[in-house]
Amino acid sequence: MKPTHIRLRRACVAAAAAGLFIGPAVAGSAAYGAPAAPAPSASAPSSPTPGTDEEFRRLTPAVAAQLDAAVRQVMRETRVPGVTVGLWAPGKGSYVKTFGVADKATRAPMATDLHVRIGSETKTFTVTALLQLVDQKRVGLDDPIGKYVTGVPDGDRITLRELAGMRSGLFNYSLDGDFIKKLQADPERSFTPRQLLDYSFKHPAQFPPGARFDYSNTNLILLGLVVEKVTGRPLHEVITQKVLAPAGLRRTVFPTSAALPAPYAQGYTDQTASGMIEDSTHWNPSWAWAAGEMVSDLQDLRSWARTLATGRLLTPETQAERLKTTPMDIPGDGYGLGIFNVQGWIGHNGSIPGYEVLPVYLPQAQATMVILLNTDVRYEGQEPSTLFGQAVTSIVTPDHVYPGKKPPAPGGG
Template sequence: MRRFRAVPAIAAASLVLTTLCAGTLPEGRAADVDAATAERLDGAITAAMKKAGIPGVGVGLWFEGGGSYERAFGTADTATGQAMKTGLHTRIGSVTKTFTITAVLQLVDQGRLRLDAPVLQYLRGPLAEQLKRVAGADAVTIRQLADMRSGLFNYTADTAWLAELQADPNRTYTPEQLLGVAFKHPMDFSAGAKWEYSNTNTVLLGVLVEQLSGRSLADYLRDHVLEPVGLADTALPKGAEIPSPYAHGYTTFSPGGASVDASSWNPSWAWAAGAMTSTLDDLHTWVPALTGGRTAGGGPLLKPGTQAERMRALPTGYPGVGYGLGIAEVNGWVGHNGELPGYETVAAELPQDHVVLVVIVNSDEDRDQDDGSLSTLIGRTVTEIATPDHVWSLPAEAQPDATPDATPSGG
C-alpha cells in the first residue's frame, strides 16, 4: 500500500517502452469476461502504460462464478525484448507484510503472543536493550506494530541510510542493522496516537517470529503459511535470488537518477516488510486465503476471532483508506500493495462481490504522475471499468508501502 516520501522526487529518466502490445493471454487459457469488457480493459491498460512509460504489466481479475481476465502486456526484459508473461516471478514489496503478520497472528493463536501486550515483554537480546532506550517504546504493543500505530521511527526514512542503500543496492542487511537505524531515532509520536506507515514495525515483528518459533522467518512462512495455502511459487529469499523465469524490474533509485535494471539487487533491506517473491497466480490464490483466513484444504489459517481482529480496519486519516493488522481497505478492496525498486504490486479482494485483483508492474518510475505509483495507476484503470463502484484509488500521499522509490522515502 503506501509510500511515504521524505523529500521531493528526483526527476525520472525516460524509459523506452520497447514492446507494448494489446496483451498476451496465459498459455492454454483465455479471458472469459465478455469480449467487449476484455477489449476495453486491453485498450485502457495499453494506453495507461504508454502514457506512463511502463515497460511491462501483468493483470489478473477473477470473478466468483462470473469469469476472469488474465493478461500480460509489454516487455519483461528491455535488453532482450522478452515479452511480459503472466507466469513470471516478481518481487512483491510490501505485500510481504500480509505474510509476516499472518505468522504473528498464528503465534497469537498458539498463545505465544498477546496482541495488546508490550513488545518488550517478548523481545530478547541486544535489540530489546536498544529499544528500551527509546523513550516511550515500553508502551508499544504487538497490535500497534501490526496496525501501524506504534510511533516507532521508520528506518527507510533515515536519509543517511537511504543514501547508503542507493550507493550500494547489492549490500546485505540484517534485521538487527535495520532496527538499529530505527532505534537511534526518537519515536514520531506516542504509541497508539495515530496511524503512520513504518517498515520498522514489520521487521520487528519478523524478529519476534524468529525468536518465539526458533526458526528463520523464511522457513516458518514456508511451513506454516505458504505450503498450507498452496503457494509453490512464493518465497522469502535469503539474498538477492529471484526464481526464473522472472520479470526484470526498472528503477531510477540509482546514483544520478538513471534508469537501471534492479532485478538482481538485494532486497534484504526490506526483509519481513517487503522482500518476498511471487507470481500472478500465487497471489490470486493468496488473496482469498488472506481475507478468509483459510488454507487450501479449507482448514483455518487463523482462528475466526483472530481473523476478525485482522480484518477490523481503522481509519488512517486518508479518505477511503483503512488499515487492519497488516492489511488495508481501499474503497471496499481489502489487501495490500507493494513497491520495491523496479517492482510494484497490488493484491486485493472486493469481498462483497468476491472479486480478486492482482496487478504486477516491472517499474517504479512513476514520473510524478497523479496516481503516485504505477500499480495504483493500473489498478485504477482496471477497476474503473470492471468495478466502477469500487475503484482502487490511493492518493499519492497515502499509498501504504514499504519502499524507497526513486527518492529517499519512508516506505
C-alpha cells in the same frame, strides 16, 4: 494514498490513489469482520450501466476491449515496460493478459508465469505468521514489544497490535538519510535486521504509541524478530512452513539472497544515486526483510489474495481483529493488521525498487484482482500500480474504484 511498499525515499502509505511502498492508504471505518461496501465515489455512476451489476461487471469481450484500452493508455502515460493484469469473479468470467516487455534489453515479452519481487505484500505474510502465534496463545496482540525485543524506544508501551497496525510512532528506517546513501552506494550489500533498527532508533518517536496511523517499515522488522524469538527459528523458515505450505503457494519464496527463481521479469527503478533508471533485478532485498523481501507470481498472488482476505489460516476471532481498521487518507479506506480495506478491496500492495504488485479481493463479489509491474518509477508522484488499479476497477467495479477516484475513460470516450 495507501500503503504500498518499501520505497527508499518515502515511508508513508500510498493508499489506493498513490500507493506506498505498500500501496494505498486507507481511510476507513472502525472495525468490521467483512468490510461493508463504501459509498460510491462522486465520479462513479449512481446506477449500474448496461452490462454491469452492483458489484462486478461481466467480463465480456466488450469489457475486455475496454480493459485493453485502459491498460494501454496507462502504459503510454507511465512508460511502464511491462504489466500483467488478472481478474477473476465467479459467474462473471476472467481476464488475464500481459502487456509490454519483461526485459528491455532482449524485448522478451511479459508472461503470466514470471516471478517478481512483491515488496510490502511481504507484510501480509509476516503478520499472518504472527497472528498464527496469537491463535496458539504464544503471543498476545497487546503484549509490549519490549517483552520480546530489547532496546526499542517506548518498548514497554508499544504493543504488537500497534506495530502490525502502523500506529507505533517509530521512525521508518528506510527514510533515514544515512541508510539511503549506503543502499544506493552499494545496492548489492546485505543488511541485518538489527542494523535496520539502528537507523530507526537514532530518530525520536514520531508520536505517542497508538496516537495515529503512520506507515513504517520498522514495525515489520520488529514483528519478524518476534516471530523468530517465539518460534526459535528463522523467519523465512516459519513463513515457508507455516504460511506458504498450508496456503498451497508453491511459487512464492522468502529468499535468503538476491537470487530470483526462474523465470522472472527484469526490474527497473529510478531509486538510484544518479536518479537515472537502472536495472535493479539483482539488488539485494535483505534491507526489506520482514517488510518486503519476498517473491511470488500471478497465480500464487491470486490464491493468496483470497486466503488473506477470508482468513483461511486464522481463527475467525483473530481474523476479525485483523480486519479492524484505522483511517488512512481517503474516506472509506482503512488499515488493519498488515492489511488494508480500500473501497471494499481487501489486501495489500507492494513496491520495491524495480517491481510493484497489487493483489486484492472484493468479498461482495468474491472477485480477485492482481496487477504486476516490472518498475516502481512513479508517474506524477503516483505509484503506477495504483494507476492501473484505478483504471481497471473504474471499468469492472464502478462502485468500488481503487482507490476511490474514477479516471477519465480511455481516449476521452
